[in-house]
Amino acid sequence: MANFETVEVTTDLLIVGGGMAACGAAVEAAYWAKKSGLKVTLVDKAAVDRSGAVAMGLSAINQYVGLKDGQNSMKDYVDYVRNDLMGITREDLVFNIARHVDSSVHLFEKWGLPIWKDAEGNYVHEGRWQLMINGESYKVIVAEAAKNALGMENIYERIFIVGPIMDGDRCVGAVGFSVREDKFYVFKAKSVLVAMGGAVHVFKPRSSGEGLGRAWYPPWNSGSSAYFTLKAGAEMTCQEVRFIPVRFKDAYGPVGAWFLLFKSRATNGLGEAYMQTRAGELENWKPYGKVKPVPANLRNWLMMLDVNEGKGPIFMRTDEAINKIAESEGDEKAAKKKLRELESEAWEDFLDMTISQAILWAATNTAPEQKPSEIAAAEPYFIGSHSGASGAWVSGPKDMAPEEYFWGYDNMSTINGLFCAGDASGASSHKFSSGSHAEGRIAAKAAIRFVLDHPEDVNVDTAAIKEIKAEILKPLDIYAEFSGKTVTPDVNPNYILPKMFMFRLQKIMDEYAGGVSTAFTTSNTLLERGLELLSFLREDAAHLAAADLHDLMRCWENVHRMWQAEAHVRTLLFRDETRWPGYYFRSDKPVMDNENWLAFANCKYDPDTGDWEMIKRPVVHIYNEL
Amino acid sequence: MPSFVNPEKCDGCKALDKTACQYVCPNDLMMLNPDLMKAYNREPEMCWECYNCVKICPTQAVEIRGYADFVPLGATVTPLRSTDSILWTVKFRNGSLKRFKFPIRTTPEGEAKPDGGFAVQDDINSNALYSEPEALGLDEVATL
Ligand SMILES: Cc1cc2nc3c(=O)[nH]c(=O)nc-3n(C[C@H](O)[C@H](O)[C@H](O)COP(=O)(O)OP(=O)(O)OC[C@H]3O[C@@H](n4cnc5c(N)ncnc54)[C@H](O)[C@@H]3O)c2cc1C
Ligand code: SF4
Ligand code: SF4
Numbered sequence: 001m002a003n004f005e006t007v008e009v010t011t012d013l014l015i016v017g018g019g020m021a022a023c024g025a026a027v028e029a030a031y032w033a034k035k036s037g038l039k040v041t042l043v044d045k046a047a048v049d050r051s052g053a054v055a056m057g058l059s060a061i062n063q064y065v066g067l068k069d070g071q072n073s074m075k076d077y078v079d080y081v082r083n084d085l086m087g088i089t090r091e092d093l094v095f096n097i098a099r100h101v102d103s104s105v106h107l108f109e110k111w112g113l114p115i116w117k118d119a120e121g122n123y124v125h126e127g128r129w130q131l132m133i134n135g136e137s138y139k140v141i142v143a144e145a146a147k148n149a150l151g152m153e154n155i156y157e158r159i160f161i162v163g164p165i166m167d168g169d170r171c172v173g174a175v176g177f178s179v180r181e182d183k184f185y186v187f188k189a190k191s192v193l194v195a196m197g198g199a200v201h202v203f204k205p206r207s208s209g210e211g212l213g214r215a216w217y218p219p220w221n222s223g224s225s226a227y228f229t230l231k232a233g234a235e236m237t238c239q240e241v242r243f244i245p246v247r248f249k250d251a252y253g254p255v256g257a258w259f260l261l262f263k264s265r266a267t268n269g270l271g272e273a274y275m276q277t278r279a280g281e282l283e284n285w286k287p288y289g290k291v292k293p294v295p296a297n298l299r300n301w302l303m304m305l306d307v308n309e310g311k312g313p314i315f316m317r318t319d320e321a322i323n324k325i326a327e328s329e330g331d332e333k334a335a336k337k338k339l340r341e342l343e344s345e346a347w348e349d350f351l352d353m354t355i356s357q358a359i360l361w362a363a364t365n366t367a368p369e370q371k372p373s374e375i376a377a378a379e380p381y382f383i384g385s386h387s388g389a390s391g392a393w394v395s396g397p398k399d400m401a402p403e404e405y406f407w408g409y410d411n412m413s414t415i416n417g418l419f420c421a422g423d424a425s426g427a428s429s430h431k432f433s434s435g436s437h438a439e440g441r442i443a444a445k446a447a448i449r450f451v452l453d454h455p456e457d458v459n460v461d462t463a464a465i466k467e468i469k470a471e472i473l474k475p476l477d478i479y480a481e482f483s484g485k486t487v488t489p490d491v492n493p494n495y496i497l498p499k500m501f502m503f504r505l506q507k508i509m510d511e512y513a514g515g516v517s518t519a520f521t522t523s524n525t526l527l528e529r530g531l532e533l534l535s536f537l538r539e540d541a542a543h544l545a546a547a548d549l550h551d552l553m554r555c556w557e558n559v560h561r562m563w564q565a566e567a568h569v570r571t572l573l574f575r576d577e578t579r580w581p582g583y584y585f586r587s588d589k590p591v592m593d594n595e596n597w598l599a600f601a602n603c604k605y606d607p608d609t610g611d612w613e614m615i616k617r618p619v620v621h622i623y624n625e626l
Numbered sequence: 627m628p629s630f631v632n633p634e635k636c637d638g639c640k641a642l643d644k645t646a647c648q649y650v651c652p653n654d655l656m657m658l659n660p661d662l663m664k665a666y667n668r669e670p671e672m673c674w675e676c677y678n679c680v681k682i683c684p685t686q687a688v689e690i691r692g693y694a695d696f697v698p699l700g701a702t703v704t705p706l707r708s709t710d711s712i713l714w715t716v717k718f719r720n721g722s723l724k725r726f727k728f729p730i731r732t733t734p735e736g737e738a739k740p741d742g743g744f745a746v747q748d749d750i751n752s753n754a755l756y757s758e759p760e761a762l763g764l765d766e767v768a769t770l
Contacts, residue, residue, distance in 0.1 A: 030740065031741070035748065045654075046652040046653075046654070047649055050652055051652050055652045055678060067762065067763075067768065068762065099753075103761035106742065107741075107742040107744075107757065107761060111733065111738035112737075112738060114732050134728045136707070136728065137730040137731050141731055144735075144738040158654075207693065207695050209694065209695035210628065210670060210671050212671040213670075213671055213675075214674065214693055219673075347716070348728055355675055355677050356693070358703050358716060359701055359702075362717060363700060363719050364719070399769050400769065442755065445750065445755060445756070550668070622770060
């Protein structure tokens, strides 16, 4: 076996991941831990300054409720999220995040994040819930507060976490390896907070050459949260609720500012606005089809109907929108000034969060005020914090969760001591960067409470750890043993390399589970066949090979993706209807079935038997439904 | 291609124990070739063009060339990041130039105070997070 030193770290609360939710968790946990003499440790596969989905920066904070100014009520936010998710949401979780999110935003501002203000000193809104920021350093600033709270001595960077350590029905730590030196890490903890983001590259991306990495979702979040929680035996929810963003085509530049701030229209190749010409289709998805704003998946769907009829390309009418605003300024001089201002805002939107789009505009000599730009649906992603909903099934807050949703500690999964936040927790969409941070804080406070209630030392089975270590390092052994058996190591009958493994997964998902190439359409028979092919892939995972530490990480990332994929396919099969056209369409069950399926489709993997269990859970409202 | 390194400018971060670009890349792509003492992107097709290697390089040796599978040649987007702002130069394929400057933070680097200066509370069983309710700007945390 590869000769790796085993490093043991013992702590009270282990935070796994270093993104928005983890940084929120760090700040909150550090405070409560210090009061009680507890230790908090954070571990990230990358450098916390620039890790996760916000690594590049962002140009907007997408969740701000504005409670202090009486802008909105709590019910407004809960209604918005439930309706956008076609009725399927944990209102208690959405409420809990929404009541705390404003304080995360106020902290960001104190820490140094520039939030746009108007002449009266009020935040500038992009839309009802969104604030405009100069967010190039958003992650750096949020990470700085986390680092100052925890101290660098409690932060481990460049450690890739593979999976959980269990003690019966309690999660007591995590195992992983350094991607810089030959070291295997065992983190023992009284409670564990998982916040490793969502998953990309489970489905085949549209660009598959050099542009493979230019998915909308960052290539470094690979389903580690889903794998970790599944392997711990936690119940998962909304694994079918993937997210497909419509963005500027190919480089995936953001469209929020265009639709919300600049009030731009999108039209098809014939100049028709699908939101108007296809409005009748919304009747079929009532009551959600008739709410305002129209749910994100239905907006996608109307556009896809045009695309599927060959009426593309779809254009964002940037020229029309900008000139309309400039002209409304009155005189020509003011209009010119406004035009310059808008132009700068439009470019900043890309430069703060999707620089590739700025390159694409420059390389195609695009001036947004002069010509429209194409938009398109990306491939499916798993991002429970955004407009998807996949993640672990977690306990709601004591003061408002219906009894079906409450088992003791906010954001604890169905496994004792295992907490989840951000993309790792499900059925609480539309938390975005700010809400993920707030949810990390909520979960961390509860996790510290759990540690105080369960102070006994945890039990870690040394023999089991040894076995796990051998399994995790096995791809290195396989490569060492067999790579010399062919003249070049890339084609070898004894193993599969992580990139080819990923391509195989992506092909299965693309063709059988409703990817780009089938126009996001699938069916019972396609899914059953997909599962069969996934089972071969799962067997072949035992033959992954890695030449070095970087490849070892790539091997495990792709195993994580494969588990996310299987949970997805099984749940697509279980939910016998089409509820989110625009995210996916079941050709054999083309309509929504509110009578039988206004319910959560949950799943659970049993680590002892290897069996999957599918579970239907009720949707319980805390407010009256519409 | 994503990121690439200009060999004339890269000095391998002067053989310090870790190079800046390798330290920062969220996807573990930047490597140092120890013979040449030059950095390179080992897996360009896994690059997100997040520009973190570009922004952090002390010698401005890292640049980005748009993904060949959908970006025509000839454009560059170049940042210059200081402690409080960032200056972008966008060069179009047709040669025209645009410059933009945006603020990036309002406080001195390193000084973010975790509680933001808001009053803290010490009831672990309450609904309020530790800097609440003051950080919310409300008298109490909302309930049903
Ligand atoms: C392109 C894009 C644009 C967005 N735009 C906006 C916007 O404008 N406004 C807004 O508010 N929100 C926006 N969001 C949403 C926001 O980024 C997410 O909601 C938020 O980052 C989720 O937080 P998280 O902590 O769950 O995940 P992340 O912030 O992604 O953090 C995940 C962390 O886990 C680590 N990790 C992953 N795997 C492992 C492993 N195996 N071992 C150890 N560590 C691991 C990563 O390195 C990272 O530190 C956007 C998201 C994307 C992708
Ligand atoms: S940061 Fe710049 S100078 Fe340092 S190794 Fe990387 S490319 Fe070379
Ligand atoms: S642009 Fe980002 S992803 Fe690409 S090499 Fe640089 S730091 Fe890594």
